[in-house]
Amino acid sequence: MTELAQALVGGLLIGGLYVAISIGFSLSFGVLDVVDLAVGMWVVLGAFAAIVVSDKLGIDAFLLLPVIFVVFGAVGWLIAPLIYRVRTSKYALPALMGLAFTFGLATLIRGGLLTAFGYNPRTVHTDFFTGNVELLGITAPAIRVAGFAFAVVATGLFLAFLFYTRTGLAIRATAQSKENAGLMGIDVKRISSLVYAIYTGLTAMAGALLGAIYAMTPEVGLRYTLFAFFVVVLAGLGSAVGVMAAGLFLGVLQSLVTTYVGANYTLLVVFGVLFIALLLFPQGISRRGLA
Amino acid sequence: MSRPASGGNPYLNLGVLVLVVAALSLLPMMTTPYYIRIATGIAMWAGIALSWNVICGYAGYISFGHVAFFGIGAYTTAILMQPQHDWNFWATLPVAAVIAGAVAALVGWPALRLKGAYFAIATWALAEAVRELTTILKFTGGSGGLTTPIRNDDNFFFYTMLAAAAIAFAVCYVLLERSRFGFRVKAVRDNEIAARAQGINTTLIKIEAFVLSAIIPAVLGGINAYWITFINPQSVLNTIITDQLVVMVLVGGLGHAWGPALGATALFLLQEQLRVSYGETTAYIIIVGALVMAVVLFLPDGLVSLARRARRMRLVRQLIGRTRQEATP
Numbered sequence: 001m002t003e004l005a006q007a008l009v010g011g012l013l014i015g016g017l018y019v020a021i022s023i024g025f026s027l028s029f030g031v032l033d034v035v036d037l038a039v040g041m042w043v044v045l046g047a048f049a050a051i052v053v054s055d056k057l058g059i060d061a062f063l064l065l066p067v068i069f070v071v072f073g074a075v076g077w078l079i080a081p082l083i084y085r086v087r088t089s090k091y092a093l094p095a096l097m098g099l100a101f102t103f104g105l106a107t108l109i110r111g112g113l114l115t116a117f118g119y120n121p122r123t124v125h126t127d128f129f130t131g132n133v134e135l136l137g138i139t140a141p142a143i144r145v146a147g148f149a150f151a152v153v154a155t156g157l158f159l160a161f162l163f164y165t166r167t168g169l170a171i172r173a174t175a176q177s178k179e180n181a182g183l184m185g186i187d188v189k190r191i192s193s194l195v196y197a198i199y200t201g202l203t204a205m206a207g208a209l210l211g212a213i214y215a216m217t218p219e220v221g222l223r224y225t226l227f228a229f230f231v232v233v234l235a236g237l238g239s240a241v242g243v244m245a246a247g248l249f250l251g252v253l254q255s256l257v258t259t260y261v262g263a264n265y266t267l268l269v270v271f272g273v274l275f276i277a278l279l280l281f282p283q284g285i286s287r288r289g290l291a
Numbered sequence: 292m293s294r295p296a297s298g299g300n301p302y303l304n305l306g307v308l309v310l311v312v313a314a315l316s317l318l319p320m321m322t323t324p325y326y327i328r329i330a331t332g333i334a335m336w337a338g339i340a341l342s343w344n345v346i347c348g349y350a351g352y353i354s355f356g357h358v359a360f361f362g363i364g365a366y367t368t369a370i371l372m373q374p375q376h377d378w379n380f381w382a383t384l385p386v387a388a389v390i391a392g393a394v395a396a397l398v399g400w401p402a403l404r405l406k407g408a409y410f411a412i413a414t415w416a417l418a419e420a421v422r423e424l425t426t427i428l429k430f431t432g433g434s435g436g437l438t439t440p441i442r443n444d445d446n447f448f449f450y451t452m453l454a455a456a457a458i459a460f461a462v463c464y465v466l467l468e469r470s471r472f473g474f475r476v477k478a479v480r481d482n483e484i485a486a487r488a489q490g491i492n493t494t495l496i497k498i499e500a501f502v503l504s505a506i507i508p509a510v511l512g513g514i515n516a517y518w519i520t521f522i523n524p525q526s527v528l529n530t531i532i533t534d535q536l537v538v539m540v541l542v543g544g545l546g547h548a549w550g551p552a553l554g555a556t557a558l559f560l561l562q563e564q565l566r567v568s569y570g571e572t573t574a575y576i577i578i579v580g581a582l583v584m585a586v587v588l589f590l591p592d593g594l595v596s597l598a599r600r601a602r603r604m605r606l607v608r609q610l611i612g613r614t615r616q617e618a619t620p
Contacts, residue, residue, distance in 0.1 A: 029408075035408040035411070035412065037355075037411070037412070037415075082584075082588065085588070086587055086588065089591070091591040091592070092546075092591075092592075093351055093480075093545075095406075095407055095408075096347065096351060096352075096353050096407055097587050097591055099353050099407065099408060099411050100353060100537060100541060100583060100587050101583070101584055101587040101588070103353075103355060103411075103534075103537060103583060104537075104538075104579075104580045104581070104582070104583025104584040104587065105580065105584060106580070107534045107576060107579055107580030107583060108576075108577055108580030108581050108583075108584065109580070110576060110580070111573055111574065111575070111576025111577035111578075111579070111580055112577055114573035114576060115572070115573045115574050115576075115577060222415070222419060222530065223419075225412070225415075226412065226415065226416050226419065229412045229416075233409065264423065264426070264427050265423075265427070267416070267419050267420055267423050268420050268423055268424060270416070271416045271417065271419070271420040274413065274416060275398070275401060275413070278401040278402055278405065278409060278413060279400075279401040
């Protein structure tokens with residue numbers, strides 16, 4: 001019984017980080033109309049950035065989180081216009097080309113990381129949040145609790161920004177209808193860049209935290225891409241509450257599979273659930289616009 | 292996008308195919324085994340790129356999991372050729388095709404009803420799941436892989452691969468450019484709602500296209516397993532295979548009959564040259580990724596479009612007209 005409770009709590013804590021990743025991913029899909037297949041690579045890049053800088057400069061990785069947000073936000077800001085350009089190009093099949101473009105981006109990042117760091121797994125080291133937290137007879141690693149707390153704060157701030165600021169309103173309008181948003185005087189291209197920048201920054205920060213919990217190699221990027229996509233499929237695109245529920249569910253699912261079946265089977269189970277979800281809700285999951 | 296056929300003349304295209312194959316089949320008499328092996332590799336990649344073009348270029352659905360079918364074919368052949376089963380090599384290929392086709396139908400059935408992004412990631416997940424499965428399962432040899440009986444005959448593999456690629460080309464060409472099936476596939480790609488209004492079962496058409504595009508890499512994968520005599524998840528289920536496919540077709544020309552073969556030749560020679568000069572390097576992955584992005588940004592219709600610039604400009608103008616019409620709801 002404790003084992004089950006342990007697994008459930010551990011899973012929920014990890015799930016928080018999946019929510020933080022997926023919420024930006026979902027919104028950037030809504031605004032840019034392109035699924036960013038590089039999402040997992042932003043996770044890994046964030047983790048590796050934290051590893052390299054904290055090793056080189058001796059600064060604790062956790063103090064670097066704001067820097068990571070700013071740097072990766074800037075990178076995202078620079079890349080977004082390219083995606084926008086592909087998506088709105090006059091060539092045939094722009095949607096397909098958009099996917100190919102982000103796929104190329106993911107491949108480029110993966111190759112770069114492999115060339116720079118090789119295949120060896122690395123972890124983010126931190127001197128904060130070591131040891132365990134105990135509550136009601138359940139122990140959880142402090143780092144996971146910290147990751148969850150971060151995810152709650154980051155997701156909360158992000159949603160507050162979306163729902164209580166004028167820019168947030170513009171973003172939601174763009175996600176609902178680009179043309180009408182443009183007619184209302186919203187600069188759709190600028191909004192797209194902004195959303196993509198926030199999303200890459202947020203994802204890289206979450207990646208640095210995930211890197212402190214799980215070992216990272218350039219190869220695991222794909223895994224996080226699938227996770228983010230899994231969450232969005234289950235949630236229905238654009239549903240913030242759905243993303244939270246699905247992200248936590250994914251964390252619990254992963255934790256249960258790892259505890260009772262074996263970590264090797266995680267992707268197989270995730271794929272199985274994804275398959276069934278696609279089969280059962282072919283229409284319901286393609287809802288769009290942040291509601 | 293919907294070019295009828297290059298040149299529009301079926302006899303010309305199939306004639307060119309016959310000429311190319313005839314010229315290539317003389318190759319073993321002229322060159323060294325090294326170049327024979329290069330040519331075998333080109334034939335294999337051209338065939339796989341061609342199969343990817345079926346689902347992506349013609350049906351308009353991007354698949355990031357084609358390596359799964361290649362791997363399924365390779366493993367089917369390798370498993371059936373193990374001493375305890377001891378199948379004849381030729382008998383394993385249809386089995387590989389059937390299994391890959393069945394998997395494609397099973398995955399395509401839910402995923403092809405949806406928008407392209409779902410299909411793209413579902414297939415990507417499929418490739419990962421297949422790789423994970425082969426690593427876990429006993430009869431696939433785990434991460435250690437499998438060996439097949441050794442047949443040290445470069446010419447045999449060259450001719451087999453060339454024949455397989457040529458047949459795949461001919462079948463795809465006839466089916467997609469010269470039959471009602473091809474018109475249906477392209478109709479679904481260009482305007483799914485209108486196609487459905489014409490009474491086309493769009494999901495079925497897409498599944499059929501996907502099955503066709505899965506069978507080819509499975510057969511080539513089977514031949515490849517026998518050729519390289521040792522397979523493991525790292526070699527025949529490596530993500531780089533999909534990466535390479537994407538870039539080959541995009542560089543060559545998406546949705547064009549000859550594009551994939553052209554792209555496959557160019558890319559394979561580039562990869563081989565890199566391997567000779569610098570050894571196996573992960574920098575190759577960077578090049579592949581950068582090439583995909585560059586082609587999408589600057590040359591979305593691939594190399595074939597360079598020679599047909601004037602024609603393309605006309606098509607682009609038509610497409611602008613079409614997208615404008617679509618844009619106004």
